Amino acid sequence: MKLDEFYHQFHVWLVNNGQSYVFGLIILFIGFWIIKLIKTRLRARLARNEVDSALRPFFVSLTITALYILLILTVFKIIGFELTILSAIVGALGVGASLALSGTFQNFAGGVLILLLKPFELHDDITAQGQEGVVTSIQLFYTVVLTYDNRTVIIPNGKLFNEVIVNINREGKRRVDFELKLGYIVEIDQVKNIINAAIKDTPGILSKPAPLVGVIALELDGIRFTVRVWVNTKDYLTTKIKLQEKIIKDLREADVKLPTHHLLPGT
Numbered sequence: 137m138k139l140d141e142f143y144h145q146f147h148v149w150l151v152n153n154g155q156s157y158v159f160g161l162i163i164l165f166i167g168f169w170i171i172k173l174i175k176t177r178l179r180a181r182l183a184r185n186e187v188d189s190a191l192r193p194f195f196v197s198l199t200i201t202a203l204y205i206l207l208i209l210t211v212f213k214i215i216g217f218e219l220t221i222l223s224a225i226v227g228a229l230g231v232g233a234s235l236a237l238s239g240t241f242q243n244f245a246g247g248v249l250i251l252l253l254k255p256f257e258l259h260d261d262i263t264a265q266g267q268e269g270v271v272t273s274i275q276l277f278y279t280v281v282l283t284y285d286n287r288t289v290i291i292p293n294g295k296l297f298n299e300v301i302v303n304i305n306r307e308g309k310r311r312v313d314f315e316l317k318l319g320y321i322v323e324i325d326q327v328k329n330i331i332n333a334a335i336k337d338t339p340g341i342l343s344k345p346a347p348l349v350g351v352i353a354l355e356l357d358g359i360r361f362t363v364r365v366w367v368n369t370k371d372y373l374t375t376k377i378k379l380q381e382k383i384i385k386d387l388r389e390a391d392v393k394l395p396t397h398h399l400l401p402g403t
Contacts, residue, residue, distance in 0.1 A: 246293030
């Protein structure tokens, strides 16, 4: 008797709900096939649009996961599964995870924005977070900078993207600025001629934009000359050192009296 009752209840359930379950399974299999097709085409589109290789797996994974979740929720809705409790549990877990991993999410978002907007790229010289050096690696959560004194600095992308970033070599050339303070007894034209001759004799200095040499300030204890020349970024430090050394030597050879202080301060 109990077995007959079971078969009867199962038959009633099958008549009332079977169509929904069959339709749900059909939608599930069709959805899997469509998502697989989208995954293949999405990978091809990202490669064709030259999206950064570090971002492609993330975008593909995020899109496909979202589609799978949407498909499963749709199938549950079709077969009449109650989603209220499940939605509440997922929502609570999501809030807890976001609070626990807020710093991680910030670094992740910063990494995605850096790879998309490209404020700097690999091998760029940058100044950020009080560090100056060459970018050796850009990851989703952090960026690695090798400083000029050979220290490896790992900077979280959240902090990096939300602060000022100076990209030193993006423009390809850089201006060398420094000043020279001499006494009032010197001849201004003589000093300018000596400096201009030193500029012409120093390799690595660009002719355009044109170099600038002149008096920038008159102070109680002397005249302050400014020297501004343009160089390729990679030659910045070596050219600055060579030019300063040559100017000092040429001024001494011309018997221009040099002060004992305020000589060639960096600017």
